Amino acid sequence: MDASSAFQDTLPISSDALLQRLDDWELSYRLHTHIPLRTVEDAKGVEEQFLVPGENSLRLKNLYLRDKKKRNYLVTLEQSREIDLKALGTELGIGNLSFGSAERLFQSLGIRPGAVSPLAMINGVQNDVRFFMDATAQTTDIIYMHPLVNDRTVAMTRDDLMAFFDRIGCAVTWLP
Template identity: 40%
Template sequence: MPKTFDELLQFLDELNIEISTIRHAPVFTVGEAQDLRGQIPGAHTKNLFLKDKKDNFFLVTVDEEAEVDLKTIHNKIGAASRVSFGKPEKLLEYLGLVPGAVSVFGVINDGQHQVRVVLDEGLMQHDTINAHPLSNDATTSIGRDDLLTFLKATGHDPLILKIDGSVPN
């Protein structure tokens, strides 16, 4: 049974991690979420649940504005082949999430460590990072270092790599 929002908050509290959460109407795309930007400071995330041909799974978390080249990302993240999006059934099984609510917080449900977490180095330059807290009707703000503490406490040692292929202005 996937963890609930309250169980996530309790876990973060046990780690002495301070967060703030804002409830809002469900959002399913980065575009819809961008309408909330005035209320929520910090970096906002885009999350890709990917798999390679050997059924290795990856959760790639980047800034919402990042450009991700799905034709070459496998070379960066150590996949066995080109990647495709993981099926909703595996997303639910491994991260306890449904499409539209994909979030780095989902690794709290990956007790078997089936998913490799990859964070974009550009995202990690922000002090505050925002992600859905297991559902897409809220946004939780967490400090960058606290996010790393959370991930390590779940048994996930993230790769921090340059994923964003966009050219800075």
């Protein structure tokens, strides 16, 4: 199975169900559909279709990581930011980090590789996943991310994304 909406009914929470919750909670978003995106490079190839010129926006890359004690982390960064996992682990005081497997990603965040997103914390909070987000998100207006599948992108205001985190009980640790 891939990470597209064709297989969303195999997820603990489908993309459609997530979008319905956003609607129920009166959190606004713009929904864009596109080819499945698996990498930042893939995303850069289609983002011109939906970016609004002059908009103060943030496009993301997301890393599902684990430490030696088998604790799980979702790290969300500006898509072009370089990251050194060893330095990040030291900075966060959690030791060495490595990428989690596809199986653990599904168990912890309820998504498949290619669809990693801050919105997956709707599952992650129940599975003790710690969430770290690039501090640039604090000063941006619109944040683009996948709604649990990789052939859709939502654009949400920073305030609505923070309200989403509040609704699901997700603590955000900001990365400088």
